[in-house]
Amino acid sequence: MSAPVEIRNSAASNSFAIIAPFIGAAVAGVLAFRALSSDTARGPVLLLIVFAVGCLGWGLIKASSGFDSGVQVVLDSQGFRDKRAGDVLVPWETVRSVGLVHGNHGGPTLVNFELTGEMPEAIKYSNANALNLMLPGGGNIVHMEMSSLDISEGEMMAAIRRLAPGVKVGR
Known part of the structure; x- marks a missing residue:
């Protein structure tokens, strides 16, 4: 039996994702303050304030x-579990194929797990799966975002090949 692979957040890749919303809040706040002090139209000011609070x-x-150093994803001989997406075990027997999808223009890399049936309810309604809820036809693909994890694409795919030899692993 192979040892489980425990994957944590990567501190280096989360730095910008943590700082960027605060920069957006600061810029929107300064613009709102300048608009208030110059007595311009109130409509854009309200939108800027709402945007700043949302960014904050x-x-x-x-x-x-981002500062959660606990285990986020576990891969073992039984299946995989992603704490960010419902924290429910998805058995390898229900996974048809696994592949990598690279985001355009430096966007995040996703590992797509195509399931043989519907995905578990806990994953279906998790924040990490919001895109599948909005798009038609995505009911049996679990997307796992990798850019915030401390594992490379090659290591992830090698671990899946080792732990789930019956699952088709593509690029």
Whole structure:
């Protein structure tokens, strides 16, 4: 039996994701303050304030999850479990294929797990799966974002090949 692979957040890759919302909040806040002090139209000011507060909230959420040094993803001989997407075990017997998808223009790399049936409810309604809920036809693919994890694409695919020899692993 192969040893499980425990994957944690990568501190280096999360730095910009944590700082960026605070920069957005600061810029929107300064623009709102300047607009208020110059007595311009109130409509854009309200939108800037709402945007600044939203960015601040998003930054706090990213900061709390970004400094979480606990295990985020576990791959073992039984299946995989992603704490960010429902924290439910998906058995390898229900996985048809696994492949990497690289984001355009430096976007995040995703590992796509194509399932033989519907995905578990805990994953279906998790924040990490919000895109699948909005797009038609994505009901049996679990997307795992890799850019915030401390494992390379090659190591991830090698671990899946080793732990799930019956699953088709593509690039």
